[in-house]
Amino acid sequence: MKVALAGLCVALAAGIVGACRQHGFGRGGPADNSYCFVCHTNFKEDSLATRHARKGIGCASCHGESDAHSADEDNLTAPDVMFAKEKIAPFCMNCHPRRKIARKREHKAILAGTATENRHCTDCHGTHRMAVRTRRWDKTTGELIPAPSVDTWRGE
Numbered sequence: 001m002k003v004a005l006a007g008l009c010v011a012l013a014a015g016i017v018g019a020c021r022q023h024g025f026g027r028g029g030p031a032d033n034s035y036c037f038v039c040h041t042n043f044k045e046d047s048l049a050t051r052h053a054r055k056g057i058g059c060a061s062c063h064g065e066s067d068a069h070s071a072d073e074d075n076l077t078a079p080d081v082m083f084a085k086e087k088i089a090p091f092c093m094n095c096h097p098r099r100k101i102a103r104k105r106e107h108k109a110i111l112a113g114t115a116t117e118n119r120h121c122t123d124c125h126g127t128h129r130m131a132v133r134t135r136r137w138d139k140t141t142g143e144l145i146p147a148p149s150v151d152t153w154r155g156e
């Protein structure tokens, strides 16, 4: 599964829209996110997730199926795909290219690279954040970053 997803993300990065369609992006009915809501209840109200789910783009379209992550009761296994801050805009812009979003006044600074606050698409779009953090993984390798003590990541 991980390999297939890596391929999918490469396809996205290359802007091969056809390949993404093949994987069901933006086609068919709304996406079913209930599998993830078992644990991520607070993402039910998040507009980034709900707006995309309506168009068939579910949690799994952006984060991968993440079966091992979802099945791990110890929560040690990372989801298949995570996003370091600098990867967010390029990822979103695979589907929302510059020419489509450039006209909005709110987008001028981020597209010009001059934004001093709200530097990431998700700073303005959605409430796509966890209130509490108990785990950290390297967002590129998925490796668990050991917390120096049990509660270290809480309150961050």
Ligand code: HEC
Residues within 6 Å of the ligand: 035, 036, 037, 038, 039, 040, 059, 060, 063, 064, 065, 066, 067, 069, 070, 071, 072, 073, 075, 079, 081, 082, 083, 130, 132, 133, 134, 135, 136, 137, 139
């Ligand atoms: C069994 C419970 C469980 C299920 C089911 C689950 N997750 Fe998670 N997920 C967690 C926990 C626990 C964390 C870490 C939260 C924390 O730091 O406190 C997490 C974190 C994440 C993160 C943040 C990774 C990061 O650090 O950037 C993403 C993304 C994520 N999950 C996606 C998903 C997706 C997509 C699904 C459905 C396919 C899913 N999860 C299903 C328990 C679950």
Ligand code: HEC
Residues within 6 Å of the ligand: 020, 025, 026, 051, 052, 055, 057, 061, 088, 091, 092, 093, 094, 095, 096, 121, 122, 125
């Ligand atoms: C796989 C393609 C894809 C990706 C990746 C994607 N989007 Fe979307 N997004 C869509 C589609 C399809 C819609 C439905 C509306 C449309 O046709 O523009 C949409 C809708 C939206 C809307 C609402 C537009 C409206 O007028 O209702 C916003 C805001 C948005 N996306 C922001 C983002 C952000 C921020 C990211 C990155 C975190 C992102 N999108 C990633 C495909 C994508």
Ligand code: HEC
Residues within 6 Å of the ligand: 089, 092, 093, 096, 100, 101, 104, 106, 107, 110, 118, 119, 120, 121, 122, 123, 124, 125
């Ligand atoms: C400073 C805040 C801010 C940032 C940063 C931001 N947006 Fe927006 N964006 C808005 C506002 C406000 C709207 C209009 C209201 C809405 O649709 O949510 C909007 C609208 C949109 C729309 C709807 C289509 C349109 O042009 O009306 C899309 C798609 C979108 N943004 C994508 C993105 C992407 C992709 C990024 C990152 C490259 C991004 N936005 C960064 C504030 C922002």
Ligand code: HEC
Residues within 6 Å of the ligand: 033, 036, 037, 040, 043, 044, 048, 049, 052, 053, 057, 058, 059, 060, 061, 062, 063, 083, 084, 085, 088, 091, 120, 122, 123, 128, 129, 130, 131
């Ligand atoms: C359109 C693509 C997209 C969709 C759909 C999406 N995510 Fe995300 N998700 C992202 C991006 C990009 C980030 C990184 C956001 C950031 O760091 O600001 C992220 C971050 C997260 C995080 C980490 C938040 C934190 O506090 O660091 C969790 C947990 C998560 N997503 C879960 C989900 C779940 C559950 C769903 C479905 C209900 C979902 N995501 C749907 C793109 C998406």
